[in-house]
Amino acid sequence: MxxxxxxxxxxxxxxxxxxxxACSLTLDGNSFHFLVRAILSAQCTDKKVNELTDTLFEKYPDILDFAAAEQKVLGEEIRSCGLFRAKSKAIIATSFILAERFGGEIPSSSEDLISLPGVGRKVANLIRGELFGIPGxxxxxxxxxxxxxxxxxxxxxxxxxxxxxxxxxxxxxxxxxxxxxxxxxxxxxxxxxxxxxxxxxxxxxxxxxxx
Ligand code: SF4
Structure with a gap:
């Protein structure tokens, strides 16, 4: 053939x-929430991430809430997702950058996405596809x-x-x-x-x- x-x-x-x-990470209409879930999904199941973020987003509903989080505290809250130190550090740093450089919006270009801590090529393609409909x-x-x-x-x-x-x-x-x-x-x-x-x-x- x-x-x-x-x-x-x-x-x-x-x-x-x-x-x-379809993507099994929850898309709740909040683009930033989806980005956080995508970062948390490294070496963790989507199911686990969805369960954990249901309660996590009650405490940290928005970008500025994560930017103000204490890394040690956030790390403990996401410990069950694995790689919790690196992920908590990345989520806080990414929240700062999004607030300061991108006006609180999620960028759509690969270059901008990959510049965010915790976002590699895989997550960038996922974000572009799910949030912007850009093929990847x-x-x-x-x-x-x-x-x-x-x-x-x-x-x-x-x-x-x-x-x-x-x-x-x-x-x-x-x-x-x-x-x-x-x-x-x-x-x-x-x-x-x-x-x-x-x-x-x-x-x-x-x-x-x-x-
Ligand atoms: S289950 Fe996987 S390895 Fe087996 S025939 Fe299908 S695609 Fe190939």
């Missing part, structure tokens, strides 16, 4: 399997694993994986593709023991056809 046909098949199958795949591929652990197994990349490095996927996937599919890779990684293509017998992508999957 030609690469173009293989990509089309994968996209169609993922759409059929996960028609409603969010390469998280599920996306990286599924893309490599399917032979859409041979790299383990997020930046290269993003380049490889961007080169073969139509731009208007980039946002939903990331969500569908995550859904597939959770539902069937687990890191350990993927359920290939139940997966309709088997015929085009390098991993399933390895000798």
């Amino acid at each position: 030609k690469k173009r046909d293989k990509v089309r098949f994968i996209l169609e199958e993922l759409e059929r399997m996960y028609p409603d795949a 591929i969010v390469v998280d652990t599920h996306c990286a694993r599924v893309a490599k197994r399917l032979g859409l990349t041979s790299s383990n490095h997020p930046a290269q994986i993003e380049r490889d996927l961007s080169a073969c996937i139509p731009k208007d599919k980039w946002i939903t593709l990331g969500h569908r890779f995550v859904a597939h990684g959770r539902a069937l293509c687990a890191a350990r023991r993927p359920a290939c017998d139940h997966c309709s992508l088997g015929e085009v999957c390098l991993y399933a056809n390895r000798s």
Whole structure:
């Protein structure tokens, strides 16, 4: 099968399997809240982040509340999300920068987003896609694993994986593709023991056809 046909098949199958795949971090209409959740989601499940922030945002409803937070206190409050020292430091610093340099608004350019502490390429693409509808591929652990197994990349490095996927996937599919890779990684293509017998992508999957 030609690469173009293989990509089309994968996209169609993922759409059929996960028609409603969407970001599992809560989007409550407050852009800053979403940014905080995205920072907290590093090496933590979205479910855990959503639960924790439900109460966290009662104490710190806005940017200035986080900017005025005591790092040690905030760190304890987010401890269960992991990397709590680095995350509390990043959230406070980012809140300051947003208030001082961006008028309290979340910027939309990659460059500005990546300049914020706690925001890397993955979070920047997530923010751009979810808050601004700007196409970008969010390469998280599920996306990286599924893309490599399917032979859409041979790299383990997020930046290269993003380049490889961007080169073969139509731009208007980039946002939903990331969500569908995550859904597939959770539902069937687990890191350990993927359920290939139940997966309709088997015929085009390098991993399933390895000798
Ligand atoms: S066939 Fe197996 S390894 Fe390939 S995408 Fe499906 S679940 Fe993953």
